[in-house]
Amino acid sequence: MGMAIEDAQMQEARRLLDQDPVSRRTLELLRRQQSAAGWAIAKTLGMNPDLVSKALENLRCSGLIEAESGSGLEGFYFLTGLAYKLMAQSA
Amino acid sequence: MLEFLRSNGLFAAGIAAATLLYLLIDFFAVVKNFASILKAPSFWFFWFLISVLNFLAFKALNGPSSSLGEQFGNARELALIVFSTLGTVAILQSFALKIGDRKIVDVSTVIENFRATVLEDISRRAASSQREFTSRTANRLFDAFKGKPAEPALRNEFVRVMTFGDRNAGQVKEELAQISVEADTLQVPLAMLLAQRIAKADVGEAGRLAREAGRLLDQRTDMPAGTNSIG
Numbered sequence: 001m002g003m004a005i006e007d008a009q010m011q012e013a014r015r016l017l018d019q020d021p022v023s024r025r026t027l028e029l030l031r032r033q034q035s036a037a038g039w040a041i042a043k044t045l046g047m048n049p050d051l052v053s054k055a056l057e058n059l060r061c062s063g064l065i066e067a068e069s070g071s072g073l074e075g076f077y078f079l080t081g082l083a084y085k086l087m088a089q090s091a
Numbered sequence: 092m093l094e095f096l097r098s099n100g101l102f103a104a105g106i107a108a109a110t111l112l113y114l115l116i117d118f119f120a121v122v123k124n125f126a127s128i129l130k131a132p133s134f135w136f137f138w139f140l141i142s143v144l145n146f147l148a149f150k151a152l153n154g155p156s157s158s159l160g161e162q163f164g165n166a167r168e169l170a171l172i173v174f175s176t177l178g179t180v181a182i183l184q185s186f187a188l189k190i191g192d193r194k195i196v197d198v199s200t201v202i203e204n205f206r207a208t209v210l211e212d213i214s215r216r217a218a219s220s221q222r223e224f225t226s227r228t229a230n231r232l233f234d235a236f237k238g239k240p241a242e243p244a245l246r247n248e249f250v251r252v253m254t255f256g257d258r259n260a261g262q263v264k265e266e267l268a269q270i271s272v273e274a275d276t277l278q279v280p281l282a283m284l285l286a287q288r289i290a291k292a293d294v295g296e297a298g299r300l301a302r303e304a305g306r307l308l309d310q311r312t313d314m315p316a317g318t319n320s321i322g
Contacts, residue, residue, distance in 0.1 A: 034122055035218035037225060039292040046256040066211075068218035074291065076222045078214035081207030084121070088203070 006082070013062045013086055022047065022055040027064060030079050031087065038073030049073055099146075102168060106149055109176040110142045121210060127217040133209045141179065149175040221294075228297045229290035233283045235304030242282050248300055249285045252293055 017024045025045055030036060036044070042052040053072050059065045064083040067075035114137065118128050128134055152159055152171050163170040184203075188196040236245040246267060253263045270288065274281040290297035 034124055034127070034214050035221045037221070037291040039288065040294070043253075043255045043292045048256060048258070066215070068215060069222055076218045076225075078218040079211065080214075081204070081211040084207045084210040085203065088207075 009063050009082060010086060010089075013064050013082065016058055016062050016064075020055060020058060022051050023058050026052060026055045027059060027079070027083065030065060030077060031083075035068065035076060035078040037076050038070075041077070042073060102149060102153075102172070103142075103146055105169070105172045106145045106175065107138075107142045109172050110145050110179075111138055113176055113180060114138055114141065118210070118213065122213050122217065124213070124217050127213045127220060130216050131209065131212040133212040137205060137209050141183070144183070145175055145179040148179045151175075152178075225290045225294050225297075226287075228294050228301065229283075229287045231301040232286040232290060232297050232304075233280070235301045236286065237280060237282050241304075245282050245285050245289075249289055252289050252296055255292075 017027065022045075025047075026041055029041055029044060038053060038056055039049070041056070042049040045052065056065070056072070056075070056077060060067065060077075063080055064086070065077045066080050067077055069076055114134070115125070115128065118134065119125060122128060149171060152175050153168070159171065159174070161167060182198070184199055186196070186198040187194050187200075232245075236242065249267060250260055250263050253266065254260055267285075270284050271281055274284050277284075286297070289300070
């Protein structure tokens with residue numbers, strides 16, 4: 001049962017990354033840096049902060065990232081176990 | 092127990108060290124942050140678990156009737172520690188028992204899930220450290236620029252740092268005006284909120300600005316009044 005839920009989560013996360021390049025780039029940046037503030041992600045990627053904020057929310061909803069504190073661009077984000085498993089499978 | 096430790100203590104220490112070395116290399120390849128790895132309690136629990144399994148593997152390889160590793164002479168135990176460490180890790184990472192089409196035992200998934208949990212714990216600690224560092228840098232920046240005379244210089248830096256991508260200075264000035272309203276509402280110095288935002292967007296630049304604050308303020312006083320303040 002737990003595995004089925006996780007498989008569904010994984011599929012949902014894959015779909016998000018396939019469809020949304022901003023989410024994909026955000027996740028890639030977090031993989032390289034381990035953690036970053038929302039504003040730092042927007043500046044490092046040189047992207048519109050509103051787009052990055054939306055991507056962070058999408059990634060959070062799909063269970064790939066979590067905020068250590070704060071929310072939106074003010075939050076500090078890191079990768080979850082699901083993201084690490086997804087990356088291990090994609091490697 | 093004491094006798095067990097006396098006879099196996101050196102091997103146990105060697106096995107624990109070999110396991111630790113392997114896990115540090117394995118986790119560092121992913122998270123590249125030794126400090127966060129060593130601070131994560133789940134990492135140490137994982138290490139303890141693998142060390143115990145490794146010790147059992149070592150005892151199996153080093154049984155009284157075992158001749159494994161005799162070609163290594165005096166370094167036989169050391170070679171067995173290497174074999175048992177690699178063997179334990181390889182088995183844990185790939186062991187699954189299938190009967191028909193059903194996996195009856197799947198150790199690899201359990202280990203993979205545990206490893207992902209450890210990585211998440213390490214990343215959470217990295218994020219916590221990053222937040223604390225950013226906060227300290229913002230405080231240093233605020234200390235360097237606090238006070239009404241210095242505030243315009245920090246506003247200029249805010250506009251410079253926050254103008255990136257396809258954003259123009261006009262949009263950033265709007266943000267500045269919003270932060271100014273927020274500072275009035277919260278009754279905190281505007282410079283504090285500006286320093287926090289600059290540090291969150293670019294902590295390296297915030298640190299550099301804090302170090303060079305004196306020079307930046309001198310430049311400002313050299314310029315004609317009203318030419319360098321924004322907002």
